[in-house]
Amino acid sequence: MTFEIKKVGVIGAGQMGNGIAHVCAAAGYDVVLSDVSEDRVKSGLATITGNMARLVTRGKLTDEARKAALDRIKPSVGLARLADCNLVIESAVEKEDVKRKILVDLCAVLNPSAMIATNTSSISITRLAAVTDRPERFMGIHFMNPVPLMELVELVRGIATGEETFEASKEFVRRLGKTYAVAEDFPAFIVNRILLPMINEAVYTLYEGVGTVEAIDTAMRLGANHPMGPLQLADFIGLDTCLSIMQVLYEGLADSKYRPCPLLVKYVEAGWLGRKTQRGFYDYRGEKPVPTR
Secondary structure, three states: OOOOOOOEEEOOOOOOOHHHHHHHHOOOOEEEEEEEEEEEEEHHHHHHHHHHHHHHOOOOHHHHHHHHHHEEEEEEEHHHHHOOOEEEEEEOOOOHHHHHHHHHHHOOOOOOOOEEOOOOOOHHHHHHHHHOOOHHHEEEEEOOOOOOOOEEEEEOOOOOOOOOHHHHHHHHHHHHHOOOEEEEEOOOHHHHHHHHHHHHHHHHHHHOOOOEEEHHHHHHHHHHHOOOOOHHHHHHHHHHHHHHHHHHHHHHOOOHHHOOOOOHHHHOOOOOOEEHHEEEOOEEEOOOOOOOO
């Protein structure tokens, strides 16, 4: 018998976490959305409410379904209300020390039979699982951004992940109406192993003066038929997240081709993290984005 998931907890109400809560509630799961402060939880719920309203306007969701999905999401400050969830998905910042602490604290309150998943985009699933009291019930379930719109989910097993956990994860993704790709537990898995070095190379291209922000993005949009340029995409992902993933690749694979571009490091040090801070490779504070280089 496959492990049955009825109630899902999501830790982190930011861009990824609120998207995961959105799709879980829309698929009929009861959801607990948790963060460290009431303001963060309220902000996440406001984003979900706005995104669902837009789907209703576009005819992709009925108003009745919207109301029912929103009713399924319960807010939580801290981890206590996650105790009776069957599956909890950690979706905190892409920093291993933060994730490890959350997972240790979660195990202290969570039902022993429950599954734990991480939405990490690059960090070792095996290493994160090892800090929990249930590595056989631990899984990497990596959603793409923006979660409500992107079809793919990467499933990543740690060395100790049990077959029942793996099968339950596949059924969970199918119920969300998404497609899974199974990746091995190597740094950055499949999508980001390929995507982030491309973005990093685009930053090097800017750093070395080969092209401007606008020229690089135009070249890749029209020359490679990408829906958005790599620097625009980096701003959308968050430059701090891009840097974290490149650091995981560089340290995990010990190959100089993954060295983060110094210009990417400089932008992150300046706090220019992309759309979420209104400045990155583009300045978003005006009526339309303006390249910063």
